[in-house]
Amino acid sequence: MSERLSVLKTYKLYVGGKFPRSESGRVYEVTDSKGKWLANAPQSSRKDARDAVVAARKAFGGWSGATAYNRGQILYRVAEMLEGRRSQFAREVADAEGLSKSKATEQVEATIDRWVWYAGWTDKIAQVLGGANPVAGPFFNLSTPEPTGVVAVLAPQESSFLGLVSVVAPVIATGNTAVVIASEKSPLPALSLGEVLATSDLPGGVVNILSGRTAEIAAPLAAHQDVNAIDLAGADDALAKELEIAAADNLKRVLRPQPVDHAATPGIDRMTAFLETKTVWHPTGSLGASGSSY
Amino acid sequence: MPTNAPTAAHSLSDVAASDSTLRRFLHGLPGVDAVGLEARAASLGTRSIKTTAKAYAIDLAISMVDLTTLEGADTPGKVRALGAKAVHPDPTDRTTPATAAVCVYPDMVAAAKEAVAGSSVKVASVATAFPAGRAPIDVKLADVREAIAAGADEIDMVIDRGAFLAGRYMKVYDEITAVKEACGTDARLKVIFETGELSTYDNIRRASWLGMLAGADFIKTSTGKVAVNATPANTLLMLEAVRDFRAATGVQVGVKPAGGIRTTKDAIKFLVLVNETVGEDWLDNHWFRFGASSLLNDLLMQRQKLATGRYSGPDYVTVD
Numbered sequence: 167m168s169e170r171l172s173v174l175k176t177y178k179l180y181v182g183g184k185f186p187r188s189e190s191g192r193v194y195e196v197t198d199s200k201g202k203w204l205a206n207a208p209q210s211s212r213k214d215a216r217d218a219v220v221a222a223r224k225a226f227g228g229w230s231g232a233t234a235y236n237r238g239q240i241l242y243r244v245a246e247m248l249e250g251r252r253s254q255f256a257r258e259v260a261d262a263e264g265l266s267k268s269k270a271t272e273q274v275e276a277t278i279d280r281w282v283w284y285a286g287w288t289d290k291i292a293q294v295l296g297g298a299n300p301v302a303g304p305f306f307n308l309s310t311p312e313p314t315g316v317v318a319v320l321a322p323q324e325s326s327f328l329g330l331v332s333v334v335a336p337v338i339a340t341g342n343t344a345v346v347i348a349s350e351k352s353p354l355p356a357l358s359l360g361e362v363l364a365t366s367d368l369p370g371g372v373v374n375i376l377s378g379r380t381a382e383i384a385a386p387l388a389a390h391q392d393v394n395a396i397d398l399a400g401a402d403d404a405l406a407k408e409l410e411i412a413a414a415d416n417l418k419r420v421l422r423p424q425p426v427d428h429a430a431t432p433g434i435d436r437m438t439a440f441l442e443t444k445t446v447w448h449p450t451g452s453l454g455a456s457g458s459s460y
Numbered sequence: 461m462p463t464n465a466p467t468a469a470h471s472l473s474d475v476a477a478s479d480s481t482l483r484r485f486l487h488g489l490p491g492v493d494a495v496g497l498e499a500r501a502a503s504l505g506t507r508s509i510k511t512t513a514k515a516y517a518i519d520l521a522i523s524m525v526d527l528t529t530l531e532g533a534d535t536p537g538k539v540r541a542l543g544a545k546a547v548h549p550d551p552t553d554r555t556t557p558a559t560a561a562v563c564v565y566p567d568m569v570a571a572a573k574e575a576v577a578g579s580s581v582k583v584a585s586v587a588t589a590f591p592a593g594r595a596p597i598d599v600k601l602a603d604v605r606e607a608i609a610a611g612a613d614e615i616d617m618v619i620d621r622g623a624f625l626a627g628r629y630m631k632v633y634d635e636i637t638a639v640k641e642a643c644g645t646d647a648r649l650k651v652i653f654e655t656g657e658l659s660t661y662d663n664i665r666r667a668s669w670l671g672m673l674a675g676a677d678f679i680k681t682s683t684g685k686v687a688v689n690a691t692p693a694n695t696l697l698m699l700e701a702v703r704d705f706r707a708a709t710g711v712q713v714g715v716k717p718a719g720g721i722r723t724t725k726d727a728i729k730f731l732v733l734v735n736e737t738v739g740e741d742w743l744d745n746h747w748f749r750f751g752a753s754s755l756l757n758d759l760l761m762q763r764q765k766l767a768t769g770r771y772s773g774p775d776y777v778t779v780d
Binding site: 386390392393415 | 764771772
């Protein structure tokens with residue numbers, strides 16, 4: 167029997183539920199932690215970013231309008247798909263971060279648990295953040311959290327998979343849609359995540375994953391008038407400042423980079439960062455002279 | 461590019477003398493090389509138009525838009541809003557050119573006329589039982605007269621595709637001449653072929669010549685109401701027809717692709733087709749139009765992007 171030819175994987179972007187190459191045709195070399203070549207990843211241009219925003223905007227109506235329960239089911243389905251690909255992700259994470267096989271597997275398992283954790287939150291966050299407000303008047307007053315819209319997410323540079331999921335899952339769990347810039351140095355787990363999302367009932371365009379030079383892709387996203395919020399987790403201080411200035415133009419919500427221990431239970435801060443509160447005043451009180459009321 | 465023009469101009473004077481001479485002429489037109497046509501349309505679509513050329517193309521395209529609303533649910537209020545948008549497409553930037561025209565149903569012409577009063581924007585009205593064209597000729601002519609009485613500057617008529625496909629070219633010819641007569645000298649006549657229903661490129665070429673022979677000021681691809689509307693290939697074919705018609709008769713006829721053109725990129729591809737096929741004489745809204753509604757918003761967003769360097773979004777243009 168002859169030796170098999172190796173079948174190398176072409177990593178591609180994930181935009182609008184499809185797997186395009188970069189519009190620019192560029193790729194860049196991705197190496198492991200020791201500098202050994204792993205694969206060529208697409209090097210996205212600002213036009214890829216623009217296309218991703220269009221896809222995310224198109225998906226927003228359907229995703230934010232889906233019931234929280236349905237979103238939870240779909241996110242759980244993502245976790246199921248991840249579970250089936252554990253060994254692939256463990257290998258990619260081990261290569262990307264220079265971890266031993268067992269450490270990498272641990273990371274991947276923590277990541278899957280993180281999806282499940284956020285999947286559970288989709289239909290509970292409204293009870294925690296919203297509710298009936300006591301008001302001094304004949305009104306029934308309700309506050310509910312609503313998704314902000316299209317969120318640009320700069321995934322953490324170091325934690326290529328657990329960090330990525332820790333910033334993406336909270337954005338989409340609450341009904342936002344996301345344009346994600348993968349870790350510049352180690353984008354492969356993120357690009358593979360796109361393949362998982364494509365097979366998990368998640369509507370196309372809810373998550374769009376771009377790889378390339380973070381600063382190059384983030385600048386047009388931060389200035390984009392149709393992006394409603396930006397998570398700067400993967401930006402260094404200088405870039406974060408620049409992006410925050412660009413983001414001020416259309417009053418984007420900005421989540422500044424902060425030191426995070428991705429291994430710890432995350433809390434709901436990342437979800438609340440991209441939620442707006444809608445308050446409705448519904449008149450109640452007496453309906454007639456007899457004083458009857460609801 | 462070979463030209464398909466009949467060699468002598470005088471040969472056109474009597475082609476409409478009878479049904480048989482008209483048929484002989486139309487069927488004598490050279491057949492269309494479908495593969496070559498589509499390949500040429502596709503290759504002209506690959507031009508890269510950037511920076512200042514793009515800015516010029518966007519402003520030109522805006523000035524060529526026939527801003528259209530042809531819905532059963534049109535109200536005078538919607539038409540007024542559309543008229544205001546046609547006059548000032550981008551209220552935040554008054555350097556934006558006005559569109560060429562607003563295009564409405566005949567009963568909305570008066571409202572449209574009022575909305576664009578005092579501007580360069582014309583009012584076009586579809587007529588002749590648009591979009592099907594299935595009505596007696598008297599009804600069609602009454603439709604046209606109503607629109608003109610209400611102040612329409614341009615009439616968009618549909619041809620009787622049933623008669624055309626049945627080979628009754630003289631009936632189609634007579635209808636167009638009758639409508640042309642009803643338009644008088646003030647209103648320009650656009651003739652809609654509904655290319656998506658004509659089945660073949662040969663038929664589109666025949667229809668183009670038929671329309672021009674009958675006196676159309678503009679030939680227009682489609683109504684926007686069927687599955688296949690303006691495509692680069694059928695527009696290229698019509699552009700070749702108007703080029704050859706001018707070569708044969710000296711009469712210049714305009715072209716209006718309509719329906720399905722939604723993005724700036726598409727619009728610029730059409731402008732490239734115009735420039736490469738018929739040249740700069742047609743790069744003016746007197747001779748080339750886009751029948752569109754959502755296209756204008758994309759043009760405006762691209763214009764804002766060029767002006768500010770930031771990508772714009774649908775929140776910054778009007779919803780209509």
